[in-house]
Amino acid sequence: MKQHINWRELGFTYMQTDSLVVAEYHDGAWGKPQLRTDTMMPLHIGASCLHYGQAAFEGLKAFTRRDNSIGIFRPVENARRMAVTARRLVMQAPPEALFLEAIRLLIVNNLDWVPPYGTGASLYVRPLLIGTTARVGVMPAADYVFAVLCMPVGPYYKNGFYPxxxxxxxxxxxxxxxxxxxxxxxxxxxxxxxxxxxxxxxxxxxxxxxxxxxxxxxxxxxxxxxxxxxxxxxxxxxxxxxxxxxxxxxxxxxxxxxxxxxxxxxxxxxxxxxxxxxxxxxxxxxxxxxxxxxxxxxxxxxxxxxxxxxxxxxxxxxxxxxxxxxxxxxxxxxxxxx
Ligand SMILES: Cc1ncc(COP(=O)(O)O)c(C=O)c1O
Structure with a gap:
């Protein structure tokens, strides 16, 4: 059942939904994306994302369409941009197939949070990539976490399409x-x-x-x-x-x-x-x-x-x-x- 939310009044703020998806990179390989309900993430205090900013993110939206199906807007472009960002920050990027699989897994498990058609709202999807290896010298991590969250949002500016x-x-x-x-x-x-x-x-x-x-x-x-x-x-x-x-x-x-x-x-x-x-x-x-x-x-x-x-x-x-x-x-x- 859809959440009881006043979809038309939604802002652009964090909201916790049923689950998020996490995939981890260790020993030179990515693991499978997994659904999690716990929003807390154990992190080594020396993680390279905390000290040296090996952290990157993306932002995209999914919409309930007129025929009631859900459509994600150009997710392949976000996967590619995350790969470009990862290369620049010397991080391991999730492969395109993993990126897309994680987003799909997330949305099908959070359907109650996808705003209905006609409300002007959408589901914002936030992929995050961080280096997690403990590093004191400045060098790239060997381990990474790719996580994807989602939340229903209204238009970014409260007054909508207004100058x-x-x-x-x-x-x-x-x-x-x-x-x-x-x-x-x-x-x-x-x-x-x-x-x-x-x-x-x-x-x-x-x-x-x-x-x-x-x-x-x-x-x-x-x-x-x-x-x-x-x-x-x-x-x-x-x-x-x-x-x-x-x-x-x-x-x-x-x-x-x-x-x-x-x-x-x-x-x-x-x-x-x-x-x-x-x-x-x-x-x-x-x-x-x-x-x-x-x-x-x-x-x-x-x-x-x-x-x-x-x-x-x-x-x-x-x-x-x-x-x-x-x-x-x-x-x-x-x-x-x-
Ligand atoms: C600095 C900056 N420029 C432009 C954009 C717009 O990019 P996009 O249309 O891919 O959301 C964003 C948001 O992602 C941004 O953070």
Missing amino acids: VKAYVQEKYDRAAPLGVGNVKASGNYAAGMMGDLEGKEKGFPICLYLDSATHTCIDEFGTSNFIGITTDNRYVTPDSTSVLPSITNTSLQRIAADFGMKVERRRITLKELPEFSEIGACGTAAVITPIHSITCRGAIHTFGKENEAGATLTKLFRQIQGIQYGEIDDRHGWMMGV
């Missing part, structure tokens, strides 16, 4: 040009908390980060990619070595191209901001957050109406959500059944 104010955070950088900003290393998020918090204290729910070498080009928002729509309807998104390749962004680029829009992945200078008619932040959690204004060096740049998302971002948002909820033909084969 927000952004702030260009220049006091702190998010990522170095040849650092680890382009992978989903857990430490990136601790490094970004100070800047995001400072922005929130100033009244901005979201911060925009610049390239750390020159502070002249746009990188991305704290936890989402930057999309600019030009007055002649081009889709422009930054090409940078320190931006996380967002699966939502690559999907939206594809949809934009399907709609006949020109898609540009290139350096975007701050000076170009006034040329955009719409700006969005995109990622799994909120899909697209329309940005009404960007405050930068004392100047406020505004885009579209204060209380209404622009037409192009609205169209892109509806299309991707339509695919996710099984209302629009999944012509690119993005949804995987459980």
Whole structure:
């Protein structure tokens, strides 16, 4: 039986469900994924994830579709990105088949927690990879734990698809040009908390980060990619070595191209901001957050109406959500059944 939850009022917060899935890597091989109900995990106090940040994660969503089946949005892309992150942090990645098997096992054992169709909610799936060998010298672990949790979530921003104010955070950088900003290393998020918090204290729910070498080009928002729509309807998104390749962004680029829009992945200078008619932040959690204004060096740049998302971002948002909820033909084969 489905949980008694007010699905429409869900936020984006941790909630314990029936079970989680764990697989372990020892002696050069991965074990089978196993279902667990205990959320506590014994960990050696010297584990490399604790001391040297050998920790990485992913985030993806599963949806109850119009025909009541459950679809997971592009999990293979998350498996691949976790493998890229693991390589960069010299960790062992779970093979793609294990990654997918663990997610399926988790969802079929937590069906009561998957929000029903029509509520606007979804099941957030959080794969985690950590190095567990005790290390005092700085070197990679020999043992790893791959764990996957899930929880029902509503839209990331409480007001849903509604424009927000952004702030260009220049006091702190998010990522170095040849650092680890382009992978989903857990430490990136601790490094970004100070800047995001400072922005929130100033009244901005979201911060925009610049390239750390020159502070002249746009990188991305704290936890989402930057999309600019030009007055002649081009889709422009930054090409940078320190931006996380967002699966939502690559999907939206594809949809934009399907709609006949020109898609540009290139350096975007701050000076170009006034040329955009719409700006969005995109990622799994909120899909697209329309940005009404960007405050930068004392100047406020505004885009579209204060209380209404622009037409192009609205169209892109509806299309991707339509695919996710099984209302629009999944012509690119993005949804995987459980
Ligand atoms: C730094 C950063 N950029 C972008 C994204 C969006 O990526 P995705 O669309 O794959 O969720 C995320 C969230 O995962 C993120 O943490």
